[in-house]
Amino acid sequence: MLQTEQDRLRDEIQRWGMVYGKERSALIPILQEIQRVHSRISDFAMQVIADMLDIHPVEVYGVVSFYSFLDWKPKGRFVIRLCRTISCDMQGKDRLARQLENDLGITFGETTPDGRFTLEWANCIGMCDQGPALLVNDHVFTRVTPDRIHDILEGCRKVFGVHAAQTLQEQLV
Amino acid sequence: MTTTTNGRGVQTTTTGHLTFGTVKPNSGLQNAIKKSRADIIGEISASGMKGRGGAGFPTGVKWNLAAAAQDEHKYVVCNADEGEPGTFKDRVILSEYADLVFEGMTIAGLAIGATTGIVYLRGEYSYLRPLLEAVLERRRGQNLLGENVLGRDGFTFDITIRMGSGAYVCGEETALIESLEGYRGEPRNRPPFPVDTGYLGHPTIVHNVETLAWGACILSKGAAWFKGIGTDKSTGLKLFSVSGDCERPGVYEFPMGISIAELLREVGGEGAKAVQVGGASGHCVPAKEFARTLAFEDIPTGGSIIVFGPHRDMLAIAHNFLEFFVDESCGQCTPCRAGTVKLLEGVELLRDGDCSMQYLRELCSLSETMQLASKCGLGQSSPNAFLSIVKHFQDEIMGRTDLATAGKE
Ligand SMILES: Cc1cc2nc3c(=O)[nH]c(=O)nc-3n(C[C@H](O)[C@H](O)[C@H](O)COP(=O)(O)O)c2cc1C
Ligand code: SF4
Ligand code: FES
Numbered sequence: 001m002l003q004t005e006q007d008r009l010r011d012e013i014q015r016w017g018m019v020y021g022k023e024r025s026a027l028i029p030i031l032q033e034i035q036r037v038h039s040r041i042s043d044f045a046m047q048v049i050a051d052m053l054d055i056h057p058v059e060v061y062g063v064v065s066f067y068s069f070l071d072w073k074p075k076g077r078f079v080i081r082l083c084r085t086i087s088c089d090m091q092g093k094d095r096l097a098r099q100l101e102n103d104l105g106i107t108f109g110e111t112t113p114d115g116r117f118t119l120e121w122a123n124c125i126g127m128c129d130q131g132p133a134l135l136v137n138d139h140v141f142t143r144v145t146p147d148r149i150h151d152i153l154e155g156c157r158k159v160f161g162v163h164a165a166q167t168l169q170e171q172l173v
Numbered sequence: 174m175t176t177t178t179n180g181r182g183v184q185t186t187t188t189g190h191l192t193f194g195t196v197k198p199n200s201g202l203q204n205a206i207k208k209s210r211a212d213i214i215g216e217i218s219a220s221g222m223k224g225r226g227g228a229g230f231p232t233g234v235k236w237n238l239a240a241a242a243q244d245e246h247k248y249v250v251c252n253a254d255e256g257e258p259g260t261f262k263d264r265v266i267l268s269e270y271a272d273l274v275f276e277g278m279t280i281a282g283l284a285i286g287a288t289t290g291i292v293y294l295r296g297e298y299s300y301l302r303p304l305l306e307a308v309l310e311r312r313r314g315q316n317l318l319g320e321n322v323l324g325r326d327g328f329t330f331d332i333t334i335r336m337g338s339g340a341y342v343c344g345e346e347t348a349l350i351e352s353l354e355g356y357r358g359e360p361r362n363r364p365p366f367p368v369d370t371g372y373l374g375h376p377t378i379v380h381n382v383e384t385l386a387w388g389a390c391i392l393s394k395g396a397a398w399f400k401g402i403g404t405d406k407s408t409g410l411k412l413f414s415v416s417g418d419c420e421r422p423g424v425y426e427f428p429m430g431i432s433i434a435e436l437l438r439e440v441g442g443e444g445a446k447a448v449q450v451g452g453a454s455g456h457c458v459p460a461k462e463f464a465r466t467l468a469f470e471d472i473p474t475g476g477s478i479i480v481f482g483p484h485r486d487m488l489a490i491a492h493n494f495l496e497f498f499v500d501e502s503c504g505q506c507t508p509c510r511a512g513t514v515k516l517l518e519g520v521e522l523l524r525d526g527d528c529s530m531q532y533l534r535e536l537c538s539l540s541e542t543m544q545l546a547s548k549c550g551l552g553q554s555s556p557n558a559f560l561s562i563v564k565h566f567q568d569e570i571m572g573r574t575d576l577a578t579a580g581k582e
Contacts (some may be wrong), residue, residue, distance in 0.1 A: 025373070027355035032296075033335055066357035066503075067338035069296045084494045085258045086453070087416040087479055123341060123497055125297045126261040128414065128479075129422035138299040 076118035087128035178336035201392030219396035221408035226381030227475030254344035257452035259477035277385030279362035360549035403429035418482030509552025
C-alpha cells in the first residue's frame with residue numbers, strides 16, 4: 001500500500017475515533033465503518049485501530065474473525081447474501097443459488113476477479129414469509145425468481161463506482 | 174390482510190389488525206410519568222407478562238431486580254437481533270411501530286432508574302436504521318426523550334442504536350452485552366445476571382422488541398386488560414411469525430394459549446404434516462399433537478411458526494437446522510461445538526441410509542448431554558429439532574434408499 005493511502009486510512013480511523021470515542025466499546029462501530037467503506041479490514045487498519053484504542057492487535061483480529069460481516073479478506077463492492085435457512089429453502093433457494101453461480105461465474109464464498117461481487121450464504125434474514133430472499137449489501141430482495149437474478153446484477157453493475165449504497169435502491173426497486 | 178411498504182421499499186405483511194396500531198401514541202408514557210417507579214413496576218407485574226423473546230422470564234421481576242440495584246448507571250437494552258429462523262415479527266414492529274418500542278424503553282428506563290437505552294439491531298436489518306434514527310430524532314424534539322422527559326423532573330433518558338455484525342449467538346443476552354462492549358459475542362457464565370452486572374458492569378435489562386412494545390400498551394390500557402387475555406400462566410397477546418407451507422404467511426396477533434390447529438386454520442395451513450414451533454431451536458410438532466397450545470405451560474415460543482406440508486422430507490429439515498447451528502455455534506464449549514457437528518454427520522448418515530439403530534440411540538444420548546452440558550441456550554436447544562424429528566418421524570428417516578429425494582446439497 002502506498003504511503004499516502006496508509007496516511008489516509010490512518011486519518012480516517014482517527015476521525016471515527018472522534019465520533020465513537022476511544023473506549024473498547026467503540027471497537028465494533030469503528031470496524032463496521034471501515035468494513036463499509038473499504039469492503040475489508042486490513043492488517044494495517046487493525047494495527048492502527050489497536051493503537052488508538054490501546055489494545056493488542058490480536059484482540060482486534062479476534063473480533064474481526066468472529067463476526068461474519070467483518071472480514072480481513074477483500075470483499076466485492078456488492079456482497080450478495082442468499083438466505084439458505086428452511087423457509088427460503090422450501091421456497092426454492094437452490095434454484096437461485098444455481099442461477100447466481102451461473103451469472104457470476106463464481107461459487108459461494110468467492111469474489112469475482114473484477115472485485116465487484118462476493119457471493120455468500122446468509123442464515124435467516126427475517127423475510128421468511130416472502131422468500132426466497134437475499135441481501136445485496138444493505139438492500140433486501142424478496143420473492144426472488146431465478147430470471148430476476150440477471151436484472152439484480154445488472155442494477156449493481158450500472159451503479160458500480162457511483163455512490164452505490166443510495167443509487168442501488170433507485171435502480172432496483 | 175394489509176400489505177404496506179416502509180420508506181425504503183421493504184414490504185411488510187401483517188394479517189389482521191395489530192393492537193399496536195390502536196393504542197394512543199405515548200399514552201402509556203404519559204401515564205407512567207405520573208406514577209412512582211414502584212407503581213409502574215407494579216402495573217407490569219400485575220399484567221403477568223412474560224418476555225416475548227422466547228425464554229419467558231416475568232418482565233416485572235426483571236424490572237424489580239434492576240430497580241433494586243444501587244448504581245448511578247443502568248441500561249435498558251432492546252434486543253433487536255432477531256436471528257431465530259422463521260422469526261420476522263420484530264422487523265415488522267420496528268418498521269411500523271417503532272414509536273411504541275421506544276416508548277416502552279423509556280417507561281422501562283423510568284421504572285428501573287436508567288438514563289440510557291440501547292437498541293441492538295441485527296446487521297441484516299441495516300436498512301431500518303435511517304427510519305429508526307428519524308423516529309428517535311422526532312421524539313427528542315417532542316421531549317419524549319432527553320432531559321426532564323415530558324416535564325418529569327430529573328428523568329433523563331435517551332436511546333442510541335448499535336448494529337450487530339451477523340452472529341446469531343449475539344441475540345443471547347450476555348453475548349449481546351459482550352458484543353456491545355467490543356468483544357467477540359461469546360456468552361458469559363451466569364450468574365452474575367445482567368440485571369446485576371450487565372453492560373460495562375452496570376445493571377442492565379435486556380428485552381425483546383415485542384416485550385417493550387407490550388410494556389407501553391400495558392401502561393396505556395392497564396394491567397387488567399392484558400391479564401384478561403390468554404391463559405392464567407400465559408397472559409396477554411402475542412405476535413407470531415408464520416411461514417412455510419400455508420396460504421397466508423405473515424405476522425399474526427393471537428391470544429396466548431391458542432392451539433396449533435386453530436392457528437393453522439387462520440393461516441390456511443390445514444393438512445400440514447408438522448409444525449416447527451420456536452424456530453430452529455424449538456420443537457417439531459407432528460399433526461397428531463396439533464391440539465397442543467402455544468403457551469409457556471405447554472409449548473413456549475418466541476413466535477416462530479414454520480408449517481411443513483405433507484410432501485416435506487423431515488430429514489432434510491433436520492439437516493437444514495443442524496447446518497445452521499454448526500455455522501452459528503460460537504465454539505466456546507465442547508458439547509455444543511463438537512455435538513452439533515456430530516449430529517449433522519449423523520443426519521447425513523441417515524440420509525444416505527447408513528445409520529444403525531444403535532448409532533441413532535447414541536446420537537440421542539449425545540443430544541441429551543448437549544442439552545445439559547452446553548453453556549448457553551444455543552447448545553442447550555440445538556438438539557431439540559433433531560430429537561423431536563427422530564421421535565415422531567422415525568419411520569420416515571430409517572432405512573432410506575432414495576438418495577435422490579433425501580437431503581440437499
Ligand atoms: C442463541 C440465542 C439467541 C437469542 N436470540 C434472541 C433474539 O434475537 N431476540 C431476543 O429477543 N431474544 C433472544 N434470545 C433470548 C435472550 O437471551 C433474552 O432472553 C431475551 O432477549 C430477553 O427478553 P424478554 O425477557 O423480553 O424475552 C436468544 C437466546 C439465545 C440462547
Ligand atoms: S453452547 Fe454453543 S453458542 Fe453457547 S457458549 Fe457453548 S459453544 Fe457458544
Ligand atoms: S428463512 Fe430465509 S428469510 Fe427467514
